[in-house]
Structures are given as structure tokens and as C-alpha cells.
Amino acid sequence: MKKILIVGAGFSGAVVANTLAKTGNYFIEVMDERNHIGGNCHTERDPETNVMVHKYGPHIFHTSNQKVWDYINSFGTFRPFVNRVKSVYMGKVYSMPINLHTINQFFGKALSPKEAREWIESKGDSSIEDPKTFEDQAKKFVGEELYKAFFYGYTKKQWGTEPKNLPASILKRLPVRFSYDDNYYNDIYQGIPEAGYSSVIEKLFDHPNIKIHLGKRFFGEADSVSGxxxxxxxxxxxxxxxxxxxxxxxxxxxxxxxxxxxxxxGNPVINYADESTPYTRVHEHKHFTPWESHAKTIYFEEYSKETEAEDIPYYPKRLDGDMKMLQAYEAEVSRLSNVTFLGRLATYRYLDMHHIIEEALDCAEKFISEHIGK
Known part of the structure; x- marks a missing residue:
């Protein structure tokens, strides 16, 4: 039986571990420096309020990939959940992403979908043909007023720099709708696990051929692990x-x-778009489980900052200097034959949970097929 080491007990590691273990051909040891499984998707009950808390910020599972949806539902019951985000700007609450309600409320109009589309097109900066920066993309997309209201201050707080210093690709993920649809995502399947994400990951790890070591740090190529x-x-x-x-x-x-x-x-997530408000958003976790009832509540103000040596990295910046550095690291990776780099940190990409699961499944299945009989 071949021995496999997996570094990281989040979704990437859990899916690979489960897929390999089920073949009966591998014994898997999982190492994680934290004292819990689940990585940034870890959930746990708050002892005072009994609310299920997403310890590292809100996670809403969404995908249009039926294979991924069916797969993850085999490890836990996912309750339907639609993420309806609000945004506070200048003392008023608006619906996000920008939709027909947002447009009519912000401009004091009662526009139809066709009229709203024409209105926003008239606001956009047509002189920007090929936007290279976040700011140019926003101004071309929604115009100066909506950009300043909902994107400028929030983005500056989130990324710690002027939006004109950020690539346009960041904004391309944010939709504008000319209907009253305020569902934050467009995916077919959307939900949150009834018993929390850590319960799902615990079931992925529940196999006699998997052994987990928590609170144990891996030091990369400098580590002396063998066997x-x-x-x-x-x-x-x-x-x-x-x-x-x-x-x-x-x-x-x-x-x-x-x-x-x-x-x-009264809502799971409310953004604070004003630059003068120091936090980017507030999340109240009882609203992520509307099927539960709680007399007390727990909520979190979320702040953004640069990642220092002892911080948990969240969002890859992927600026020009980063991408040149990444090329050097990827060249190092290409010379390794017995190590696979997987997930958002190991590939330096922003990946949602469904992307991570899909890639981990594909990676594990490819690994098994390439090593049959070896």
C-alpha cells in the first residue's frame, strides 16, 4: 500500500484523501498546522449563542456543475440558501449586486429594464475602449456615480490601494442586472450545509486509511519528512x-x-461602501441558517489589511510583481516529480469552493489512473 502525505486539511486535501482512500491502495496522512480541519471553511457552534459560525468569514456554496453538487451533497445535507447582500452608502441601504432596484433607488427613478439599460449605458464612459484598470472598467461599466458609491471606497479598503492600481479583471466578476433579481450568484445550485462545512469535511476524512495530524506544521522542501x-x-x-x-x-x-x-x-451580509467606515462589511451568522432559531446573535465586523508573516493569506493580489515571482516558483514546481501543488494557496489563484472541489477530484482521479499497476 502506497503512502501519501497531504499538507492541508481543507477541501482540496479532504477530497484528494477521500478519493485515494476509497481505492484501498493508499494510506494517507494529513498534516495541518491549525488545531482543526476545514481550513478557511471551518465552522463551529458559538458556545454562548449556539449559532453556527463561519470562523474565517462567510462561505456560501454555489455551482452550476452537477457533478460537483451531487458529490458534495453525498457528504452532507445542503439546505437551499440565496445570498442577498446589501450595501450601505451615505446612510442609505441598497441592494447588491447592482440591479434594477438599486438603479431606481439610487437615481430616484422608476425605470423599466430597457430604460435602465439605456440609462446606465448613457452614464458609462464611452471614451474608455479597452479598460486596463479596475477604475476604468467600473467607469465604463456603470459610470462615475455608481462607481464612486458602491465600488470606490469598498475596493480601496478591501485591497489597500487606489482602484486605478488594480487590474480590470477584479471587477469583471461583479454582475449588473436590469431586473429585480438580487441573488448574488448566477449558479444553478446554491446552499449551505445543514451541519456546517466542518461536518462535511469530517465525513470526507472518515476512512480507516486516513490519519490526520493537527497542530503540525510542514516546512516545505526544508522539511525532513520521509517514507x-x-x-x-x-x-x-x-x-x-x-x-x-x-x-x-x-x-x-x-x-x-x-x-x-x-x-x-436582519441580513447575513451588509457591505459598507463609504471610505470613512473602517470595516468592509458586517456578517451576522444566524442568518446563514434560517432553518434555525436563536434568541441571541453573534456578528462580525470585517477589516482588510496587508498580509504579514504570521497572518492567514486570503486574497492573492496578483499584481505585476507577484506574477513575475509566481513564474519563478512555478519553474521550481515543474522540476519536482513527487509533489503535487493544489488549491488556491499552492497555485496562487482566487478559487471558490466548487472550483477547488472540481480540481481536487480531477487531480486525484488523474493521479490514480497514472499510477495503476505502479
């Missing part, structure tokens, strides 16, 4: 190589925790 036929690494790519080409840029977030009686804000 494994292959390593699946899901940690930061630059950390694996002891940052020899420099540290890749990330933004991280931290939270200020609050508890009170009843209902604090």
Missing part, C-alpha cells in the same frame, strides 16, 4: 520554497466579534 511515495501540497507556494524568490502579495482579513440579543442587522 511517502507522493505529497499533495495545498499550502502557500512561496512558503514551500522558503520564500527564496520573495513573498507573494496577499490581502488578509480580521474580525471584531460582537454578541447581542435578538437580530442585529
Amino acid at each position: 511517502f511515495d507522493h505529497i499533495f501540497y495545498t499550502g502557500p507556494i512561496d512558503a514551500y520554497f522558503s520564500f527564496r524568490h520573495g513573498r507573494l502579495g496577499y490581502r488578509t482579513v480580521f474580525f471584531k466579534e460582537h454578541r447581542t440579543e435578538g437580530d442585529f442587522q
Whole structure:
């Protein structure tokens, strides 16, 4: 039986571990420096309020890939959940993403879908033919007023720089709708696991051929681990190589925790678009489980900052300097035959949960097929 080491007990590591273990041909050891499984998707009950808390910020599962949806539902019951985000600007609450309600409310209109489309097109900056920056993309997309209201301050807080310094690709993920549809996502399947994400990942790891070591750090190529036929690494790519080409840029977030009686804000997530408000958003976690009832509530103010050595990296910045650094690290990876780099940190990409699961499944299945009989 071949021995496999998986570094990281999040979704990437859990899916690979489960897929390999089920063949009966591999014994898998999983190592994670945190004291819990689940990575940034970890959930746990708050002892005071009994609310299921997403410890590293909100996670809503969404996908249009039926294979991924069916797969993840085999490890837990996912309740339907539609993410309806609100945004506060200048003391008023608006619906996000920008939709017909947002447009009519912001401009004091009662436009039809056709009229709203024409209105927004008239606001857009037609002189910008090929937007290269976030700011240019926004102005071309929605015009100066909506850009300043909903994107400028929020983005500056989120990324710690002027939006004109960011690539246009960041904004391309944000939709504008000329209907009253305020569902934040367009995917067919959307939900949240009834028992939390950690319960799903615990079931993925529930196999006699899988052994988990928590609170144990892996030091990349400098580590002296031996006796494994292959390593699946899901940690930061630059950390694996002891940052020899420099540290890749990330933004991280931290939270200020609050508890009170009843209902604090009436919605799971509310963004704060004004630059003068220091936090980017507030999430109230009882609203992620509307099938539960709680007398008390717990909510978090979310702040963004640069990632320092001891911080948890969240969002890859992928600026020009980062991408040049990444090329150097990828060249190092290409010379390794017994290590697979997998997941958002190991590939330095922003990936949603469904992307991570899909890639992990494909990776594990390919690994098995390539090693049959070896």
C-alpha cells in the first residue's frame, strides 16, 4: 500500500484523501498546522449563542456543475440558501449586486429594464475602449456615480490601494442586472450545509486509511519528512520554497466579534461602501441558517489589511510583481516529480469552493489512473 502525505486539511486535501482512500491502495496522512480541519471553511457552534459560525468569514456554496453538487451533497445535507447582500452608502441601504432596484433607488427613478439599460449605458464612459484598470472598467461599466458609491471606497479598503492600481479583471466578476433579481450568484445550485462545512469535511476524512495530524506544521522542501511515495501540497507556494524568490502579495482579513440579543442587522451580509467606515462589511451568522432559531446573535465586523508573516493569506493580489515571482516558483514546481501543488494557496489563484472541489477530484482521479499497476 502506497503512502501519501497531504499538507492541508481543507477541501482540496479532504477530497484528494477521500478519493485515494476509497481505492484501498493508499494510506494517507494529513498534516495541518491549525488545531482543526476545514481550513478557511471551518465552522463551529458559538458556545454562548449556539449559532453556527463561519470562523474565517462567510462561505456560501454555489455551482452550476452537477457533478460537483451531487458529490458534495453525498457528504452532507445542503439546505437551499440565496445570498442577498446589501450595501450601505451615505446612510442609505441598497441592494447588491447592482440591479434594477438599486438603479431606481439610487437615481430616484422608476425605470423599466430597457430604460435602465439605456440609462446606465448613457452614464458609462464611452471614451474608455479597452479598460486596463479596475477604475476604468467600473467607469465604463456603470459610470462615475455608481462607481464612486458602491465600488470606490469598498475596493480601496478591501485591497489597500487606489482602484486605478488594480487590474480590470477584479471587477469583471461583479454582475449588473436590469431586473429585480438580487441573488448574488448566477449558479444553478446554491446552499449551505445543514451541519456546517466542518461536518462535511469530517465525513470526507472518515476512512480507516486516513490519519490526520493537527497542530503540525510542514516546512516545505526544508522539511525532513520521509517514507511517502507522493505529497499533495495545498499550502502557500512561496512558503514551500522558503520564500527564496520573495513573498507573494496577499490581502488578509480580521474580525471584531460582537454578541447581542435578538437580530442585529436582519441580513447575513451588509457591505459598507463609504471610505470613512473602517470595516468592509458586517456578517451576522444566524442568518446563514434560517432553518434555525436563536434568541441571541453573534456578528462580525470585517477589516482588510496587508498580509504579514504570521497572518492567514486570503486574497492573492496578483499584481505585476507577484506574477513575475509566481513564474519563478512555478519553474521550481515543474522540476519536482513527487509533489503535487493544489488549491488556491499552492497555485496562487482566487478559487471558490466548487472550483477547488472540481480540481481536487480531477487531480486525484488523474493521479490514480497514472499510477495503476505502479
